[in-house]
Amino acid sequence: MKEKQIITIGRQLGSGGREIGRKLSEKLGIPFYDRALLDEAAKKSGYSREIFERHDEKPTNSFLYALAMGISGYGAYQKPLALELYLAQFNTMRKLAEEGPGIFLGRCADYVLADHKDALHIFLHADMDFRTGRIMERNGVTRREAESLCLRGDKDRAAYYNYYSDHEWGDSRYYDLCLNTGKLGIDKCLELIISCL
Numbered sequence: 001m002k003e004k005q006i007i008t009i010g011r012q013l014g015s016g017g018r019e020i021g022r023k024l025s026e027k028l029g030i031p032f033y034d035r036a037l038l039d040e041a042a043k044k045s046g047y048s049r050e051i052f053e054r055h056d057e058k059p060t061n062s063f064l065y066a067l068a069m070g071i072s073g074y075g076a077y078q079k080p081l082a083l084e085l086y087l088a089q090f091n092t093m094r095k096l097a098e099e100g101p102g103i104f105l106g107r108c109a110d111y112v113l114a115d116h117k118d119a120l121h122i123f124l125h126a127d128m129d130f131r132t133g134r135i136m137e138r139n140g141v142t143r144r145e146a147e148s149l150c151l152r153g154d155k156d157r158a159a160y161y162n163y164y165s166d167h168e169w170g171d172s173r174y175y176d177l178c179l180n181t182g183k184l185g186i187d188k189c190l191e192l193i194i195s196c197l
Contacts, residue, residue, distance in 0.1 A: 005030065005101045005197060006119040008109035010161075010169065013153030014131030014146070015124040016181045016189070021105045023190055028197075030101040037092060037107065045088035051081075086164055106157065110174060111165035120196060123175040124189070130182030 007024065011017030018034060025032035086108075093112045096102055097119075104113065110121040128147060135146035161169035172178045177196055179189045 003101070004097075004118050006097050006113055006116050007103045007193070007197075008113055008119060008121045009103065009105050009124060010110055010122070010175065011106065011124040012126065012131060012170075013150045013157070014135045015126040016134065016186050017105055017124050019186055020124065020181070020189055020193070021103050023186070024193060025103055027190070027194065028101075028103075030103060031096075032103045032105070033093070033096060034105040037089060037096075037104065045084070045092075047085065047088065051085065108161055108164050111161070111167055114174075120177065120193070121175045122193060123170060123172065123178045124181050125170070125178065126180055126182030 005028075007021075009017050009021050021032050021034060024030075089107055090112050093104060093107070093109060097104075097113050097116050110119075110123075113119050114121075128150065131150050132143055132146035135141065135149055136143060139146070139149070141149070158169040161167070167174045177193065179192060181189050184192070
């Protein structure tokens, strides 16, 4: 593995991205940035972690959306708060990637770190049965509720990604490796990712 190996993981809700990210982190002995990225961005930006969590990977594409979500900061000469938060995460991601190896989950990481020479960009997907099964088990909800969560989560992630990048979320052209976790299983996906490194 390269000294400053970067792995980015984009994923459909329920496809196992967080689990794979954590397991890769343990196996490779490198940091995993999911919620930890919010902590780092909060430290460096002056905004609280709660603000980052509230707006984490949520779509924002209009003044009306900002009003509905209670986002302040719209003024004649001010950037919207959602954009400030995205830029804080963007800068934090770039700095962490410069400092050393890491695994970055979601938050447009593949786009933000597209020019990093030691990056492997991964997208994880699975069929709805696999995803809803995982969500039902994890959240203790019905199949219908799990499916609704999956659809809403994917819609929010796509809107967020498509707004802040000039790529389309889930488009295989922007990833080095696209894996179906439902067909291959979590362990086989881990094995394939490690072999690609």
